Amino acid sequence: MKKILLGFFALLSMTVFSQEVLFSRDVKADTVRPTKGPNLKHFNHQYLALSSPFFTNEDVDFIKPGASLVVDYGYRYKRRLNNTFALGLDFSFNWAAYKVKQEDGKTVPDTVINDKEKYKVNSMTPAMYLRINVGRRGNFVGKYLDLGAYGSWNWKKAHVTSNKNAQDEWVKVSVSRLDYVESFSYGALARIGFNRYALTARYRLSNLFTEKSGLPELPRLTAGLEFGIFK
């Protein structure tokens, strides 16, 4: 029987395991140098950021900055140039809610005092950036400063008011496709990061409200924290 089996395998003339392979390793495959990684030629990952609008001198103080929030969920690509410099592209979805203060003398968008009132601007934003890394490191994102520019398509522009009626029920009115909110905007961005964590800031250079509307501008500056989603 043994001889028959030997003859059979000899005829097969190919590598055959008669027993269970418990462990195997192809070293040649191991030694292929990877090109994808945090400090390799290509790196991409998803990220999540939470920001808040901040008032600057130019802004009229009609927003509640603490209650207003911008959420970004995006995908980032980084192309390493050398250990110090990299170029990158971001593409993100952004959900912004600007809560309007309800106080005497309110003018934006009108003088009506509501229980709650906000502007919702949802957008899709491509961006490009230059990354400056600091310090020597291995395959590790490390410490960095990003400087870049972005452009947004504001695909949802809504003004939402909520008021309690006589029955103590909330009545919510949402007016969308606002013609006095620009569909496109652009600005500059900066990030300071360490590995997956970053302090992020965006400054909008374009106006969000049209000139024709005569409304004071929404805060241009948003800043917050970003969390990179990668291993």
Add this chain to the structure above:
Amino acid sequence: MKRKLFFALFFLIFCQLISSAQQGWWVMLRDKSGSGFDPYTYFDSKAIERRLIAGISLNDPSDWPVNENYSAEVAALSDSLLFESRWFNALAVYANEDQVLAIRQLPYVTEVIPGDCRQSRIASIMEYDTAIDEDERDLMKNQLLSMQGDLFKKAGIDGKGVRIAIFDVGFPGAKESPAFSEIISSGRLIATKDFSKHKGENVFWGKNHGTEVWSCIAGKIGEESIGLASGAEFLLAKTEVNREPFSEEVHWMKAAEWADQNGADIINSSLGYTNNRYFPWQMDGKTSFISRAANMAARKGILVVNAAGNEGDEDWQKVGAPADADSVLSIGGIDPETGYHTSFSSFGPTADKRMKPNVSAYGHVIAAAESGLVQTQGTSFASPLVAGFAACALQTRKSTGNMELFRMIQESATLYPYFDYAHGFGVPQASYFLTGSVKAAPSFDVNETADSVIVTVHKARIPEKDEDYSVEYKPFNKNLYFYYNLMNPAGVIDEYYVLDVTEELVLSIDKNEYKGETLNMHFAGYTYSLKL
């Protein structure tokens, strides 16, 4: 005003980022002119004894101190001077770019090398409990039995007279632990040094890792041994801190020179430096300073034992530094359940295609932690098991030099002369040092035809099976598996395998597919090689 404030804040954070990036540098010096050196006052008598055994000069220039004037001048131009390395004639400093420019101008400075580094300890605690159950007790026995530790014990070999230095993150609770009470009460804890926070000689703080590692070298609870070298002498160095980039590599080097000065025969370092600082293709034993320092320690006659790393199932996969150094005995991890490579144990070869790890031991162990016995895993614990074994081996051959001991430990291992990049030469065996090596009888036949090679094992060597027709696993049954690899003409393994053996016919290889390669096979202690 608010906008200015915001941008000022952003700028300040950026400046902080830059300033925190002010990094460590190695300042390499041209010479040691004017340095006085008396080996008999500098070295411990054990260090002198080790040098004499290994035939190493007592007055080697690499042991001379750094020129005091050079050191003072460089220190004056830097923010701080961390360390003067005699071995490398180098100064470790913290300095900014401007200061480095000034240092480079000094006539006796040959090179200024950036030296930023972060480390990862190579272990992860699975569970913590002061009591151990029957299975855990078996594991504790088998972690030593797998190296034939019982034979050393019967022969009264326990590492007596051998001095072992351990570099780790701290040894909390070790002074109070019964696992080390005999060592401490008999005065065999020779010296301790905290290199991490300049806290003098107190190393009994920090994380548990060092305590557990020490127990795997020499721990003993009553009559039950955790490690083999309970009779050895010890030097404990705390070199590691959390997230301290540059200094840890410096601490390791300081500790190595300190261990050398204090007569260490063996260094155990369950540490590895990987992707925070390096790329896998830099693991060539020459790029990282710590690997060069480990090689230097070996040149001073010290056997350096280092964990291979726990990157086997991570993206990195390969051994880290200093396990990549050619004179470091790098230790891989074995899974006690299966008896072969445990998934997390890092693989070789090195970036320049040298074999690593060198040998293996259990990567899942029982260790003595701060307040009791714990089951833990990592090549961090395989390394001290072998360090304890090495101390016993050295006790049997006191006049053996470190690299000779290195070679003998490899030769003693279960798979030798067969090797692969997961197990090295296998698990070291005590019998080699007590009764010598025994040449195994052939355990399989190799039949060649024009196109193929067919391998059949001897029927009597096939392991018994249980009712489910699966192999009945015994604690590290070295006869259980058929190992083979295909090695190219450059001596580098291209593929390697471990096969279960349940019947006579094991393997049929197509010769044309592997033309020019060498087929190396190992089963039941017998190794056979065939050029295809």
